[in-house]
Amino acid sequence: MKNYDPADIVITGAGIITAAAQGKAAVTDTLLQARSAFAVMQRPGRQHNTAFVGAEIPEIIYPAHFSKKLLRSITLTGGAALVAVEEAWQEARLSGVPPHRIGLITGGSNFQQRELMQIIDAYREKPVFIRPAYGISFMDTDVCGLCTEVFNIRGMSYSAGGASASGQLAVLQAIQAVQSGQVDVCIALGALMDLSFWELQSLRTLGAMGSSKYADDPAAACRPFDRNRDGFIYGECSGAVVIERMTTAAERQVQPYAAISGWAMAMDGNRNPNPSYDGECAVIRQALEKAGIHPKDIDYINPHGSGSLVGDETELQALQDCGLAHAFINTTKSITGHGLTAAGMVEVIAVILQMKAGMLHPCRNLEDPADPSFNWVRETLQHEIRHALSLSFGFGGINTALCLRRL
Template structure:
């Protein structure tokens, strides 16, 4: 039996008024939009210090980040890649939503993701293993999940509530759901969501690989072909660095200040399987889809587009398609954003909502790379060619280890 949390916002939906992102295929919304339209990916063997040892793992890593000049006076040398990516993406979303006009006490922050700075911490330990008394004092900050909350609230002057929220690979979407609840309840006028970059070290990569969750070396001769959600040759997720930021506002507040409306969230749902293990639950996925449709006052036939979790997991992808079929969503168009970004883990749910918003705004559906032979061919796949279309009502899904299922409906404002 599943435990559930229903989020009904149909009478006063949370409004999305800003977004920003950094991914391996683009470091702002404009660049990411162009890459989505082209169907671009940059998968290769990863080379970051502390991520590869005797084993080589395929993934998509960010190019060097360009930090906003406003941070020049701040010492970022002790900040992790996760923190820097959050600052870059947050600056984009902050400007997009024009948050400088909002009282700092009315703005809150939720960071989706826990234990996201692992590579940074391991590198600090490795460099000081022969002289542990000289470890940087900043380690006492870095190992805590509140570190990214702290630097974001300090540099952007956020004075409302702020906290981090862990939900494994559903963290980003779970944070969006909590932000939507905060603004629709009136607790905050504005809530900023950071889907944090989970900076994997060698230890996590090796463990994921040993677990059978991360893609194997089957495509070591052709790394660009390794990430293939829903394809018959999939054999696990392929990691991708990324960070996404969304700004959610209370409906009345956004309208009063004349905010630019990116999208609206009429309903969300969270369902727990009661299961510590990584295996998916068909019952849980069916339940979360049914609840989000109910909470949004929609039926399956109302959905114009599905952005699925689609990780490339052998069991997970098959289970997800079964859930979509059993909830009447077999005919809705769908593509696989992770085939372009890679699996951004804690940031995935937030980044995939951003990808959904981009497609809704610009009237297209991006290609799905490496979807040569879908495991169920009778779904309405977007494969190697971009589709031009008008999306009015979309469904985004995220699932996380530990039995976590989340769903968000998104509509044009």
């Protein structure tokens, strides 16, 4: 008998796309090999006399059953959402669940900025001819509508904004939807944040995004927790997980990846982008308490680790003071880039993929760790994760934490 309780909240399916790979198997390979796709970005609307570095998805491969009409009208965020949900849906065998007992939470807000800017630019001189579909697509809930139409989801669906913690927020909301009985199964989606040069420029000016320091060596730009980091590097990505109770998973004979044993969200009471040691410690301690475990039980940490100068220092201090410096720690963002609204989701999926593989991926570009006393994963190594902690922090004082337990 495995170590689970019928009331356990579990993850029974996952789907993922990053700039370097699409699908769990390919993404697992890229993580374990630390293979990335950073370059000066090329997608229309990303540059304006600039050379912003980031990781872009070269092409989305769609299942053959998606119609041409559907794909014609699809946005980058919508397309990434569909392939992520499709992969999670198939794995969790959701066709066997009544449609009205399935829900979908789209994590993120204002995540189609580049695409909307492109439309506005095209019609700036002739606004009366603007495509009527813009009246729908400018709303984030268009992604909820798209996914619920394609997958015939009839339970509940809404978008939940939590800045760079949106992915984890979607998981938290999905847990609540299942625990409250609103639905039996809830898909949590981390929406691809599609930035235009306006957001990229302002994030750089804020000092949050990396400078042009590595313009001549884009592969070296994304380096969370390294002393030579100077901000986050953007990466396109999206992911989805299926959340339900152990009991419903067992009814469909679906083998879960892991139990979500603890979770927490806390605000700093601070509108600004700066991190909060107190807020981070609060969610770490609350999540551990909810999971009923001690800090020493955590053997792997997937940190927020954006590559921000102050953010990374603050996070390490919080982990240290919460008694977590012993655990293995690596940085998924060093490989995928920072997906902002999708980041928390992609990192939860990175945790369960490593749990399944019995391996931990290395940190890219961690040449001179900000604190060498931590248990950094420098090379791919074998490790059976038992209790993992995943953290996400967002602008506006948002902190979230999740504990995941091997089953």
